[in-house]
Amino acid sequence: MTQPTHLRIPGPTPLPDAVREAGGRQMVNHRGPEFKELLARATEGLKRAFRTENDLVILTCSGTGGLEAAVVNHLSPGEPILSVSIGVFGDRFAKVATRYGADVTKLDVEWGQAADPAAVSEALGRMVQEGRPAKAVLVTHNETSTGVTNPLQELAAAARAAAPEALILVDAISGLGAVPFESDAWDLDVVVTGSQKSWMVPPGLAMVSVSPRAWDAAASATMPRFYLDLAMHRDSATKGETPWTPAVGVCFALDVALDLLEQEGYPAIFARHAACGAAARAGLSALGVRLFADPSRASDTVTSAHVPEGVEWPALNKELRSRGLVLAGGQGTLTGKIFRLGHLGSVTVDEILAALAIMEDAFEALGLPVQRGASVAAAAKAAGEAAESRSAATSEAVAVGA
Amino acid sequence: MTQPTHLRIPGPTPLPDAVREAGGRQMVNHRGPEFKELLARATEGLKRAFRTENDLVILTCSGTGGLEAAVVNHLSPGEPILSVSIGVFGDRFAKVATRYGADVTKLDVEWGQAADPAAVSEALGRMVQEGRPAKAVLVTHNETSTGVTNPLQELAAAARAAAPEALILVDAISGLGAVPFESDAWDLDVVVTGSQKSWMVPPGLAMVSVSPRAWDAAASATMPRFYLDLAMHRDSATKGETPWTPAVGVCFALDVALDLLEQEGYPAIFARHAACGAAARAGLSALGVRLFADPSRASDTVTSAHVPEGVEWPALNKELRSRGLVLAGGQGTLTGKIFRLGHLGSVTVDEILAALAIMEDAFEALGLPVQRGASVAAAAKAAGEAAESRSAATSEAVAVGA
Numbered sequence: 001m002t003q004p005t006h007l008r009i010p011g012p013t014p015l016p017d018a019v020r021e022a023g024g025r026q027m028v029n030h031r032g033p034e035f036k037e038l039l040a041r042a043t044e045g046l047k048r049a050f051r052t053e054n055d056l057v058i059l060t061c062s063g064t065g066g067l068e069a070a071v072v073n074h075l076s077p078g079e080p081i082l083s084v085s086i087g088v089f090g091d092r093f094a095k096v097a098t099r100y101g102a103d104v105t106k107l108d109v110e111w112g113q114a115a116d117p118a119a120v121s122e123a124l125g126r127m128v129q130e131g132r133p134a135k136a137v138l139v140t141h142n143e144t145s146t147g148v149t150n151p152l153q154e155l156a157a158a159a160r161a162a163a164p165e166a167l168i169l170v171d172a173i174s175g176l177g178a179v180p181f182e183s184d185a186w187d188l189d190v191v192v193t194g195s196q197k198s199w200m201v202p203p204g205l206a207m208v209s210v211s212p213r214a215w216d217a218a219a220s221a222t223m224p225r226f227y228l229d230l231a232m233h234r235d236s237a238t239k240g241e242t243p244w245t246p247a248v249g250v251c252f253a254l255d256v257a258l259d260l261l262e263q264e265g266y267p268a269i270f271a272r273h274a275a276c277g278a279a280a281r282a283g284l285s286a287l288g289v290r291l292f293a294d295p296s297r298a299s300d301t302v303t304s305a306h307v308p309e310g311v312e313w314p315a316l317n318k319e320l321r322s323r324g325l326v327l328a329g330g331q332g333t334l335t336g337k338i339f340r341l342g343h344l345g346s347v348t349v350d351e352i353l354a355a356l357a358i359m360e361d362a363f364e365a366l367g368l369p370v371q372r373g374a375s376v377a378a379a380a381k382a383a384g385e386a387a388e389s390r391s392a393a394t395s396e397a398v399a400v401g402a
Numbered sequence: 403m404t405q406p407t408h409l410r411i412p413g414p415t416p417l418p419d420a421v422r423e424a425g426g427r428q429m430v431n432h433r434g435p436e437f438k439e440l441l442a443r444a445t446e447g448l449k450r451a452f453r454t455e456n457d458l459v460i461l462t463c464s465g466t467g468g469l470e471a472a473v474v475n476h477l478s479p480g481e482p483i484l485s486v487s488i489g490v491f492g493d494r495f496a497k498v499a500t501r502y503g504a505d506v507t508k509l510d511v512e513w514g515q516a517a518d519p520a521a522v523s524e525a526l527g528r529m530v531q532e533g534r535p536a537k538a539v540l541v542t543h544n545e546t547s548t549g550v551t552n553p554l555q556e557l558a559a560a561a562r563a564a565a566p567e568a569l570i571l572v573d574a575i576s577g578l579g580a581v582p583f584e585s586d587a588w589d590l591d592v593v594v595t596g597s598q599k600s601w602m603v604p605p606g607l608a609m610v611s612v613s614p615r616a617w618d619a620a621a622s623a624t625m626p627r628f629y630l631d632l633a634m635h636r637d638s639a640t641k642g643e644t645p646w647t648p649a650v651g652v653c654f655a656l657d658v659a660l661d662l663l664e665q666e667g668y669p670a671i672f673a674r675h676a677a678c679g680a681a682a683r684a685g686l687s688a689l690g691v692r693l694f695a696d697p698s699r700a701s702d703t704v705t706s707a708h709v710p711e712g713v714e715w716p717a718l719n720k721e722l723r724s725r726g727l728v729l730a731g732g733q734g735t736l737t738g739k740i741f742r743l744g745h746l747g748s749v750t751v752d753e754i755l756a757a758l759a760i761m762e763d764a765f766e767a768l769g770l771p772v773q774r775g776a777s778v779a780a781a782a783k784a785a786g787e788a789a790e791s792r793s794a795a796t797s798e799a800v801a802v803g804a
Contacts, residue, residue: 023426027416
């Protein structure tokens with residue numbers, strides 16, 4: 001098993017050395033003082049990253065388990081909900097709710113596009129007129145399958161205005177921690193993320209924040225749950241424990257990674273992701289690849305692009321892999337049609353340039369027209385401009401005292 | 403955070419160096435060829451350890467998630483089941499079924515005792531007479547909270563005879579891989595274990611085998627499930643994947659640990675656990691501690707004992723911890739009454755002797771009467787006798803061609 005050098009998929013993301021070291025530490029008693037301290041420290045660190053004063057719990061499961069927790073703890077079978085989907089993961093969120101018996105109204109958006117706040121208002125209004133007002137709105141922050149970031153603040157505001165009582169349940173798995181996000185200021189009720197994304201941690205943990213409004217709903221929600229019962233996690237956390245044995249090694253890694261992230265600082269992290277995103281989009285465009293996502297909503301954590309004409313994804317993937325670059329293919333109906341370059345978590349602009357250089361090489365090997373060095377140069381330029389415009393915006397904000 | 407030297411709890415268990423190294427490896431694409439190979443290899447290794455030809459899937463969750471999977475994939479709300487409980491984890495298994503709406507009849511056994519096959523037959527017969535024959539029997543193999551190993555082969559045979567159609571769902575979390583276990587020969591339908599027990603792997607994975615009879619039941623079972631859907635895991639496995647992002651680092655560790663276990667060989671592993679169990683029981687007895695479990699059913703993976711008169715568990719725990727020994731306290735109604743010495747996974751008789759030496763020291767510090775060296779000597783003697791009787795039994799078996 002050879003280890004690829006450049007893992008550029010939208011999670012699992014590469015682990016910094018200190019995180020790897022932590023993930024390989026010897027076990028401790030998960031009901032002892034060492035773990036108790038860790039759990040409290042990691043929870044507080046996550047709350048700072050989530051920008052929330054709400055309760056936050058750490059579950060041992062993938063992000064999908066976190067989405068299921070968001071649904072089953074706060075809803076009852078038969079309750080109407082609005083599920084806003086812009087891709088595979090939006091569909092998955094809706095599917096979880098359907099499986100557990102919610103009355104799901106889906107707002108489907110063309111893949112590659114973001115959801116429109118006006119459409120959300122309208123859909124919620126229609127549900128009220130039909131006599132089945134939504135108990136919850138399910139929405140994706142950053143859709144990993146299409147490389148689109150929803151205007152979550154605007155979507156949440158529209159939902160809150162149209163259905164003031166509805167819970168806003170957010171899949172923030174692949175964006176939170178990498179791009180600006182405000183759980184409390186945007187009035188989000190349940191926010192879910194996963195350890196293997198911006199957190200630079202191996203997969204195995206879902207982290208979920210829960211608002212007082214959501215806890216109220218949980219008290220009477222009748223969808224069955226046990227392993228993913230959030231209240232049991234909240235109650236155990238007051239004793240410094242989790243109700244079931246947690247993924248201790250992944251928790252070690254999370255604890256160290258949160259420290260690394262705070263050392264860098266979230267504003268710097270957001271700027272780094274913005275620069276990497278700009279570099280990826282400019283570089284791929286210069287390579288002659290057609291980007292998939294609406295440019296005004298393109299994600300700064302993953303860039304999606306059409307597989308070039310005349311080339312099959314498996315063949316392209318093979319050429320890339322043989323050069324040590326691992327990208328992700330398309331999912332669902334996009335399988336074979338697009339590929340995705342991940343740039344979240346532990347990633348630098350230099351690593352995006354390295355990936356593009358490999359892509360130039362692979363494209364050439366496949367007989368595609370390539371102007372050597374052009375994509376790397378375009379990417380470097382775009383990253384520089386992103387950094388400049390960001391620093392200009394920051395100076396301006398400072399100047400006006402914002 | 404100081405790392406204790408002697409982690410002697412019934413899971414998480416200590417990690418061998420090679421497993422720690424694997425757990426700290428760099429990430430790979432969980433939908434790429436490296437992970438595909440690993441998943442196939444680990445699954446086959448686990449099937450050999452489970453002694454089964456049934457399908458086996460690997461879930462990212464704790465053992466409790468595995469128990470929930472065993473319930474929700476094979477049952478429908480309202481279906482009568484018999485839940486045989488001999489402790490905290492038996493109660494937990496029943497609670498999962500209750501939460502999801504099963505009609506649970508509980509067979510409660512006094513804690514510290516094993517279940518009686520005749521009582522299982524009787525309970526199942528009674529359910530038939532009541533016109534609500536059991537669709538499933540839930541049973542614990544090794545009860546971690548009390549340190550008792552159930553006579554699972556006999557219990558399963560009794561259940562099969564009394565209710566031939568009932569599924570036998572087994573919590574084998576803390577025994578499988580450490581003591582003899584035969585999934586197929588004992589005709590068990592669903593068998594659940596957890597990575598942090600005998601497997602010498604960090605927590606984060608539950609491994610579940612599923613018989614054809616259980617798959618048949620799954621096809622019509624209506625308890626809701628998504629994250630823990632076993633059929634989705636089975637179907638993804640045919641493509642070398644898991645449906646959701648797995649705990650890749652824990653999978654790396656499992657892959658290496660299974661190799662270590664097969665290098666040692668399961669008969670040798672069982673003998674080592676038997677020797678450690680004998681050492682723990684003899685040593686603790688010689689220390690003047692009263693053992694909790696029925697001696698004829700005492701577990702070879704965890705030994706439970708009463709907290710000595712005149713001493714409180716927190717004070718004892720503190721003395722032990724200050725000497726680098728971490729034991730587990732009691733759970734549920736046994737909190738403060740018993741303590742537990744874990745000896746499963748990566749454990750040797752020498753490590754049990756070291757733990758006993760520390761206990762002698764701590765007991766003395768607490769003013770308990772201690773004959774220095776006595777518990778260590780008694781443990782060493784018992785381990786030697788266990789090894790001898792085992793080797794005699796093996797020779798005999800070889801002599802008669804068994």
